[in-house]
Amino acid sequence: MKIPNALWANLIQERLSNVDCIKQGWILEGFPENQEQAWMLQSSGIFPRHVVVLYAPDTVLIERNSGKRLDPVTEEVYHTTFDWPSDELIQQRLVKPEDLSEEETSRKLLEYHRNFPGVFQIYQKILKSINADQPCMDVLSQVLTYVQTRHRSAAPFTPRIVFCGPPGSGKSLQAGLIAQKYHLVNICCGQLLKEAIADKTKLGELVKPYIDNGYPVPDKLVLKVLADRLNAPDCVANGWVLHGFPRDIEQGEELQKSHSPNRVFFFNLPYESIMERLSQRRTDPVTGERYHTTFRPAPTPVIQARLRQNPRDNEENIEKRVEAYYRNAAELEDFYEDAFYVNADQDPHVVFEFIESCIIKPLPCKKVKSL
Structure with missing residues (x-):
């Protein structure tokens, strides 16, 4: 059953109003997925200062997803290429998540490409796209550089x-x-x-x-x-x-x-x-x-x-x-x-x-x- 957008927005608003988020700030991942959800956040008074979009070719993303394996005991996620466990006992019990087939990943990517332009339109002034098809430390460095910058106001004076x-x-x-x-x-x-x-x-x-x-x-x-x-x-x-x-x-x-x-x-x-x-x-x-x-x-x-x-x-x-x-x-x-x-x-x-x-x-x- 799909969770209604308004319920998502309410849950997020409730979480972000907690003391730790107010004092330390927050990172929201995986939401919004479409323009309606972005508007829901704005209507709830949630306005991010920075929006980071990680992108890579679909073939790379499908390959990454198809290599994921789940440890049903610890729920740790491993990868056949990038993060294979050394413990043979763990190797033997790893399973492939059901929703990570190539067909399912392709379907999700198609939905993402369909919805992303609407999200981009909402956040275009504060959004930065970063190529995720490179070493993770390089990606992290670019993300940190961006979120630590202050946006320059487009206003003609200090409002x-x-x-x-x-x-x-x-x-x-x-x-x-x-x-x-x-x-x-x-x-x-x-x-x-x-x-x-x-x-x-x-x-x-x-x-x-x-x-x-x-x-x-x-x-x-x-x-x-x-x-x-x-x-x-x-x-x-x-x-x-x-x-x-x-x-x-x-x-x-x-x-x-x-x-x-x-x-x-x-x-x-x-x-x-x-x-x-x-x-x-x-x-x-x-x-x-x-x-x-x-x-x-x-x-x-x-x-x-x-x-x-x-x-x-x-x-x-x-x-x-x-x-x-x-x-x-x-x-x-x-x-x-x-x-x-x-x-x-x-x-x-x-x-x-x-x-x-x-x-x-x-x-x-x-x-x-x-x-």
Whole structure:
């Protein structure tokens, strides 16, 4: 039985949110296999910094696979040419895996060649192809050289971008897309606080009681955590896109003093659209697949019957979150008088193209009044 793409994405997102991945980083191998899976990762907020594609002629790959042998006792994998065990006892019990026949390998290669162009399109700005038909140490050396390099931003200046908008307006998705294309640091304020707690920093220890008890973290603490991140070398060199902060004019004024943004976007979405996007979201607890009662209904009555709603998505909680945003939005909009306004009630690709055009073009020059 094939595992649904959405379930894969959910499992990967859950694993990558663990403390060890947040602190040490991660390597994801064998996924995504197609464009839909790549989009699923992006929708889950997973944006790799480097993508390495190892390639070799199909004849070489078929030959490599056909020589693999499995030890059923230890589950160690050996190879008839490259890694044959010296122990005769091990040699006698080795078996050829069932799914590594030449026909099966050819079928998998055909599927890979069919799906790879879609994956390449998603990750072309951060992808490097490396010839795997050479000694493994040479391959490793090239991979290490690539992943240790910093991408040069394609932006015409060092972007310092802020996204503001109500819940459900697509800030996280657009931040991830912009960060990936221009190699910016994607900073979600809420996630940043969780990372500080996971890292067990002094600030993280101060933040932890507020997060654990569901209380708002004081502005002074948030600003200290945020300042530490924005002062890091990658943010200074590559630029950043920030969402989830500022939420009111006081926070905006404090941010302006230390790390003045040079692009601010306000996402506009009608209240009815917010409700429609969020209140109708459902999750299948069995497969992890996400559905929407209007835009992506469950395919069968059985699945429909077992769908569940996240408590954050009930209408009462959505209303509270929307009211909290609009309580301070007008003052924040006045404060950022050069901000751009985004119609978020349209296709995400259209929204992305508009944001990108505003990043590339220069800000309007303010006219100096003559005395």
